Amino acid sequence: MATLSHFSGVKTPCPSIFKRSVHFPQLDFVATVPFVSAPSKSVKVSCCERVQRLVCKAQATDVNRKETKNESFGEAPDELTCVMKFGGSSVASAERMREVADLILSFPEERPVIVLSAMGKTTNNLLLAGEKAQSCGVSNVSDLQELAFIKELHLRTIDELGVESSTISKHLLELEQLLNGIALMKELTPRAKDYLVSFGECMSTRIFSAYLNKLGVKARQYDAFEMGIITTDDFTNADILEATYPAVAKRLTGDWMSNPAIPIVTGFLGKGWRTCAVTTLGRGGSDLTATTIGKALGLREIQVWKDVDGVLTCDPNIYPRAETVPYLTFDEAAELAYFGAQVLHPQSMRPAREGDIPVRVKNSYNPKAPGTLIVKTRDMSKAVLTSIVLKRNVTMLDIASTRMLGQFGFLAKVFSIFEDLGISVDVVATSEVSISLTLDPSKLWSRELIQQASELDNVVEELEKIAVVKLLQNRSIISLIGNVQRSSLILEKAFHVMRTNGVNVQMISQGASKVNISLIVNDSEAEQCVRALHHSFFESDLSELVWESQSGNGYATTTTPLPTLSN
Numbered sequence: 001m002a003t004l005s006h007f008s009g010v011k012t013p014c015p016s017i018f019k020r021s022v023h024f025p026q027l028d029f030v031a032t033v034p035f036v037s038a039p040s041k042s043v044k045v046s047c048c049e050r051v052q053r054l055v056c057k058a059q060a061t062d063v064n065r066k067e068t069k070n071e072s073f074g075e076a077p078d079e080l081t082c083v084m085k086f087g088g089s090s091v092a093s094a095e096r097m098r099e100v101a102d103l104i105l106s107f108p109e110e111r112p113v114i115v116l117s118a119m120g121k122t123t124n125n126l127l128l129a130g131e132k133a134q135s136c137g138v139s140n141v142s143d144l145q146e147l148a149f150i151k152e153l154h155l156r157t158i159d160e161l162g163v164e165s166s167t168i169s170k171h172l173l174e175l176e177q178l179l180n181g182i183a184l185m186k187e188l189t190p191r192a193k194d195y196l197v198s199f200g201e202c203m204s205t206r207i208f209s210a211y212l213n214k215l216g217v218k219a220r221q222y223d224a225f226e227m228g229i230i231t232t233d234d235f236t237n238a239d240i241l242e243a244t245y246p247a248v249a250k251r252l253t254g255d256w257m258s259n260p261a262i263p264i265v266t267g268f269l270g271k272g273w274r275t276c277a278v279t280t281l282g283r284g285g286s287d288l289t290a291t292t293i294g295k296a297l298g299l300r301e302i303q304v305w306k307d308v309d310g311v312l313t314c315d316p317n318i319y320p321r322a323e324t325v326p327y328l329t330f331d332e333a334a335e336l337a338y339f340g341a342q343v344l345h346p347q348s349m350r351p352a353r354e355g356d357i358p359v360r361v362k363n364s365y366n367p368k369a370p371g372t373l374i375v376k377t378r379d380m381s382k383a384v385l386t387s388i389v390l391k392r393n394v395t396m397l398d399i400a401s402t403r404m405l406g407q408f409g410f411l412a413k414v415f416s417i418f419e420d421l422g423i424s425v426d427v428v429a430t431s432e433v434s435i436s437l438t439l440d441p442s443k444l445w446s447r448e449l450i451q452q453a454s455e456l457d458n459v460v461e462e463l464e465k466i467a468v469v470k471l472l473q474n475r476s477i478i479s480l481i482g483n484v485q486r487s488s489l490i491l492e493k494a495f496h497v498m499r500t501n502g503v504n505v506q507m508i509s510q511g512a513s514k515v516n517i518s519l520i521v522n523d524s525e526a527e528q529c530v531r532a533l534h535h536s537f538f539e540s541d542l543s544e545l546v547w548e549s550q551s552g553n554g555y556a557t558t559t560t561p562l563p564t565l566s567n
C-alpha cells in the first residue's frame, strides 16, 4: 500500500497544457502516466492545480513512453490496481467530492476502481419520501420535504462543481414520477423500494464522474445493475451470485483495455437474476460492492474510506474514547460486522477472504491516519481483545423440552421450525433438552413491523408444540471479538466487570474456534456495560495478566480497579 503522498508544493499553474489535456482523448492519465512523487513543500493546492501539474509532468516526462506503449504498438494499458470505496459521508457535498477527487489523485501509483455510495443521507431521505408518498397518498409529491432536500443537494453540488445539470436531470425527473406512482398506488413494495433508493447512487456516481472528466481525468460511470453485479431477487437484502465475478471482470477489464478511464461504480446496487430488476445489498452494501469488484478483478487491495480512523475498539457513538484497531483478520472483521459494528457491511468480508485481498479501512476526513488493515492472518501472540460490539433490540427465546430426559431430535425439531419460517438464529446456547437463542434482527428488521410480530407469534406457537417457550425482548448482544486462546482471561475480566456493576448476564456463547464471545444482557444496561468493558480491557494494563496466564498457573489476577457503570 502506498503511503499517502499529498500533492503539495510550489504552485505550477499550467493553463495551456491543462486546456489541451481536456481535448486530448488519449490522455489516459491513470493508465500510462507515471506520476512523480510529491514535492516536499506543503502548500495546499486545489484539485484543478493538481491535475494541471499531473498533466504537465506527464507530458514533460513521459511523452515517449506513452507514444510507444499505447498508441504506436497498441499494447494493453497497465492493469487496474485497487478498489477505493467512498461512503455517503465522504461524498456528502461538493466540497467533499472535491476532497475525494484530490485524495484519489494523491495516489499516483494506483489505477483504481471507484465505488461510491449515495450523497450523505440521501438513501434515508429517499426511503422517507417513499414511505410518505405511500402512506399520505400525497397528491403533489413535489411538496415532499425529503424530495426537495434531495433535489436541492444534488443541484447545488452540480452547480458548485461546475458540471452540466443534464448529468442528473433525467434522474431527478424520473424520481419524481416514481414517487407520484407510489402515491397513486399507495403501495411501496420491496422491489419499488430498491428501485427508489437506487437513484441515490446513480446520481452521486454521475456527478462525480462528470467532475473528474471536467478536470481532465478520464472517468466512466457504471450502474452496477448494468455492469454484471448479479444478485438473488431478495429485494432490500439481496446476495451476490457467483456469476457476478466473471461478468464484472469481463466488463471492467474489457472497457479498461480498449479505452482506459477510471471506473466510477454505484455501490449498494445489483440486478436480480430472475426479475432483472434493480436490487440492493442491504444497508451499507457499498462495502460489499467494493470487495466483490476487488475479488472479481483480483486486485491488490480494497480500500473503504469512511468518516472514522478505521475499525475502532467500540462504536464511537457509545464511547468516544474508542481507539483504532490497526490489524484485523477477515474472521474478526466478519464477526464484528455481523454482530452489529456499523462500520462494515456484514457480508463484505466474504469476497475479500475468498480472493485473499487485503482490505484497508481509512478515514477520508483524515487520510494520514494509518487506518485498519484486514488480512487473512495476523500475529495473535499479544492479542487479547480486539473490539467490543453491541447489537441492540434483540429477541431471545428460552426453549425447554417438555420431555425432560434424553429426547434425541429435540434440537433438530427446534431448528427445522426456524428453517420453515425463514428466520435466522444468531447466538445459541444449548443442552440436550433446552436451548436459548437469539434471533437475527437484521433478517427480521427487513420486514414490516406487523409481519415481524406475527412471525414471532408463529415461531412461539410452533415451538410450544414441543417445548415450554419464554419470549424475551429488548435484549442486547455484547460481542467480545478477540483471541479465543485467551478466553479464560477475557471471561474472567468481563464477568468481573459485570459483577462489579451488578449486571446479570442472561446467556453466554463461545464457539471452539471462533473469535467471538457473546454475552446477552438487558438493552437498558448494554451501553453502560460496553463503556465499562472498554475501560477495563483497553484503558488498563493487560500485559501483567497476559504474562501471568501464559506463564503457567492458569490464574490471572486483576490488578487494576474495575470501573463501575456510568453514563
Ligand SMILES: Nc1ncnc2c1ncn2[C@@H]1O[C@H](COP(=O)(O)OP(=O)(O)O)[C@@H](O)[C@H]1O
Pocket: 086, 087, 088, 089, 090, 117, 284, 305, 306, 307, 308, 310, 311, 312, 313, 314, 315, 316, 317, 341, 342, 343, 344, 387
Ligand atoms: N467499531 C466501530 N468502528 C468504527 N466505526 C464504527 C464502529 N461501530 C460503529 N461505527 C460507526 O460506523 C460509522 C461508519 O460507518 P458508515 O456510516 O457505514 O460509513 P460510510 O457511510 O462512510 O461507509 C462511523 O461513523 C461510526 O459512527
Ligand SMILES: N[C@@H](CC(=O)OP(=O)(O)O)C(=O)O
Pocket: 086, 087, 088, 089, 117, 118, 123, 124, 200, 267, 268, 282, 283, 284, 285, 286, 287
Ligand atoms: N447508500 C446506501 C449504501 C451504503 O453503502 O451507504 P454507506 O456507504 O454510506 O454506508 C446506504 O445508505 O445504506
